[in-house]
Amino acid sequence: MVQLRIQNLGNRAIESENTERKVIELIHENGIDWMHACGKKGRCTTCKMSVVEGQENLSSETVQEQHFRDLKRLLPNERLACQAHLLQGILTIRVPDSSKFPHLTYTE
């Protein structure tokens, strides 16, 4: 069992028995809009998430994430939701300002 919490979307919580899903798949399967301009291929960074807690519960960084980290397009606490798998435990994230949709209401 894994749990994902999205802090600035009203602390929305998602639970799943599937322990090797990409974070963006957990989000989309639960009907939550999340940017993914390149079609979840690791080429754009619009799907990035700010990790508040549980970084250690994610899979290792992919080559695509390392590429964007080298370009300083990913902060130390940011991961690509289309690349990182939630392997265990609880992950608490936030939607970064640059990846917010205008039609959604975000909380603090």
Ligand code: FES
């Ligand atoms: S959707 Fe483009 S990098 Fe994740």
